[in-house]
Amino acid sequence: MKKLLSILLIAALSATVALADAKAGQKTYLKTLKAKFNMNGTKFAAEHTVAEWEELFANDAQGFIKEYSERFPAAASVLSNPSMKDKLQDIGDFAKEYGSDSGNVPSCG
Numbered sequence: 498m499k500k501l502l503s504i505l506l507i508a509a510l511s512a513t514v515a516l517a518d519a520k521a522g523q524k525t526y527l528k529t530l531k532a533k534f535n536m537n538g539t540k541f542a543a544e545h546t547v548a549e550w551e552e553l554f555a556n557d558a559q560g561f562i563k564e565y566s567e568r569f570p571a572a573a574s575v576l577s578n579p580s581m582k583d584k585l586q587d588i589g590d591f592a593k594e595y596g597s598d599s600g601n602v603p604s605c606g
Contacts, residue, residue, distance in 0.1 A: 522591030523603055525584045533572035534565070538603050542595035550596050554589030557582065561589065 526538055534541060545553065553560040562585070566573035575581060595603045 518587050518590035519594035520591075522587035522589065526588050526591055529575060529581075529584070530572060530588070533575060534569050538591070539595070542592050542603060543597040545592070545596055546598045547593050547596035550589060550592040554586070554592070558585040558589060561585065
C-alpha cells in the first residue's frame with residue numbers, strides 16, 4: 498500500500514511539472530507568437546495532432562521552426578533566435594498538451 502501511494506505521488510508530481518511547462522509555453526506563445534501567427538492559442542494548438550506536434554518539436558524544434566517560418570515570415574527571426582531555444586520546448590509542451598486530438602482545450606481562446 499505504501500509503495501502504491503509513493504508511485505501515485507510521483508505520478509501526480511510528474512503531471513504537475515509537465516503541466517507547468519505547458520502553462521509556461523502558453524504564456525510564451527501568447528506573449529511572443531500570437532501576434533506574429535495571428536491566431537489565438539486554442540487555434541494554434543489545434544493545428545496539429547499530439548503526434549504531429551511531437552515530430553515538429555523533435556530535434557530542438559527544427560521542424561516547427563522551418564514550417565512556421567515559411568508560413569509566417571515575420572516570425573522567422575523570433576523562432577530562430579537562440580534565446581528562444583528553451584521557450585520553444587515550453588511552447589511544444591503547450592502544443593502537445595492541447596493538440597487537436599488531445600481532448601484538452603486551453604483557456605487562452
